[in-house]
Amino acid sequence: MNSKKSTAYNNRLGIKGWVYAGKYTFERYLYLAHRLTGMGLIAYMLLHILETANRMRGVVAWEGLMGLFALPLFKMIEYALFAAAVFHALNGVRLLMTELGFFLGRPKEPVYPYSSSIKRHRPLTYIIMALASLIIILGGSSLFFP
Amino acid sequence: MRETRLWSWHLLVIPIIIVLLGLHFAIMHYAPVFYGVSVEEARNFETMIERGKSVSQLVLYILLLAAALYHGLYGLRGIIRELPMTPALGKIVDITVICVGLFIFAFGTYVTWWTFSYPVGG
Numbered sequence: 001m002n003s004k005k006s007t008a009y010n011n012r013l014g015i016k017g018w019v020y021a022g023k024y025t026f027e028r029y030l031y032l033a034h035r036l037t038g039m040g041l042i043a044y045m046l047l048h049i050l051e052t053a054n055r056m057r058g059v060v061a062w063e064g065l066m067g068l069f070a071l072p073l074f075k076m077i078e079y080a081l082f083a084a085a086v087f088h089a090l091n092g093v094r095l096l097m098t099e100l101g102f103f104l105g106r107p108k109e110p111v112y113p114y115s116s117s118i119k120r121h122r123p124l125t126y127i128i129m130a131l132a133s134l135i136i137i138l139g140g141s142s143l144f145f146p
Numbered sequence: 147m148r149e150t151r152l153w154s155w156h157l158l159v160i161p162i163i164i165v166l167l168g169l170h171f172a173i174m175h176y177a178p179v180f181y182g183v184s185v186e187e188a189r190n191f192e193t194m195i196e197r198g199k200s201v202s203q204l205v206l207y208i209l210l211l212a213a214a215l216y217h218g219l220y221g222l223r224g225i226i227r228e229l230p231m232t233p234a235l236g237k238i239v240d241i242t243v244i245c246v247g248l249f250i251f252a253f254g255t256y257v258t259w260w261t262f263s264y265p266v267g268g
């Protein structure tokens with residue numbers, strides 16, 4: 001592909017580079033989910049600001065819109081949004097801890113059996129994901145069975 | 147240095163988002179628990195205007211607007227700029243993202259201000 005001076009990091013795989021990895025570990029799936037939920041959230045937020053601006057068109061326009069959002073379809077979309085936000089937030093906290101170096105354990109000599117910082121971090125990863133699942137399930141119950 | 151600073155802000159605004167988005171969800175979905183009004187009432191036109199009249203709402207919404215927009219759009223820019231592109235194209239991506247962000251921020255601020263200054267009883 002083009003070998004001319006390009007950006008500092010030349011991702012020659014293109015869009016495939018977003019999803020390509022030699023080995024799919026648990027964290028790799030989390031990365032994908034984090035990216036998808038992040039894009040979903042920002043897309044929602046842009047629409048949300050335009051949508052809530054409908055209040056400027058008065059009571060009737062606003063109540064009409066809220067009536068629409070009370071439909072089951074929109075309840076489902078809203079729940080998906082909630083789930084996405086909870087996952088993104090909790091996984092984001094995990095990323096923050098990783099990137100700032102918390103709970104990664106001490107660096108070790110690479111002696112067999114290898115223990116990477118990712119592996120040492122993994123129990124915490126499981127705990128955080130269990131917590132996210134719990135919140136998503138509990139949140140769902142209050143949305144659907146008020 | 148510049149990229150480091152931009153990325154640091156991406157992380158630094160996260161606590162703001164956690165608190166304010168949590169509050170936003172609480173207002174919208176747990177209104178019966180926190181405010182003693184039903185979830186439907188929480189989204190009524192009057193209830194919304196009523197809420198929007200407080201100075202803290204005005205400030206907090208604009209803060210959430212700025213923080214979440216910055217975090218989200220910076221993230222989006224990173225995702226797009228992972229693709230192979232010339233520096234010129236990268237620049238265009240940056241400028242587009244900045245323009246979208248500034249526009250939405252200005253618009254959202256205007257809407258929040260509109261709510262804040264809505265004539266009482268009108």
Ligand code: HEM
Pocket residue numbers: none
């Ligand atoms: C044959 C040479 C090398 C190979 C194949 C290699 C490979 C890698 C890989 C695969 C990662 C993980 C990347 C990621 O998580 O995004 C990494 C991270 C890192 N490498 Fe290397 N590396 C090499 C040499 C070096 C050298 C010479 C240094 C420093 C003097 C270095 C410093 C680092 C640092 C600081 C990180 C962590 C970056 C981060 O946390 O994002 N590496 N390296």
Ligand code: HEM
Pocket residue numbers: 034035036037038039041042045085088089090091092093095096099156160163164167214215217218219220221222224225
């Ligand atoms: C609720 C609290 C949130 C937390 C704790 C959080 C945390 C994070 C973290 C740690 C990253 C990765 C940063 C990095 O490694 O460089 C990230 C990326 C991202 N976030 Fe958030 N975030 C939150 C809310 C949001 C919201 C509300 C939006 C949308 C408006 C959003 C959109 C994004 C996007 C688009 C990315 C880029 C994803 C990628 O590069 O794959 N986040 N977030």
Ligand code: HEM
Pocket residue numbers: 041045048049052053078081085167170174189194197198207208210211214253254255257258
């Ligand atoms: C299903 C979940 C949500 C519901 C029901 C909801 C509802 C609303 C409503 C009714 C308003 C009007 C202001 C008010 O009533 O006090 C509003 C404003 C706002 N919301 Fe949400 N929202 C939700 C999720 C989100 C998310 C995920 C974000 C951020 C990523 C967000 C960011 C904002 C912002 C920044 C404003 C102020 C808009 C402006 O300044 O024009 N909301 N929301």
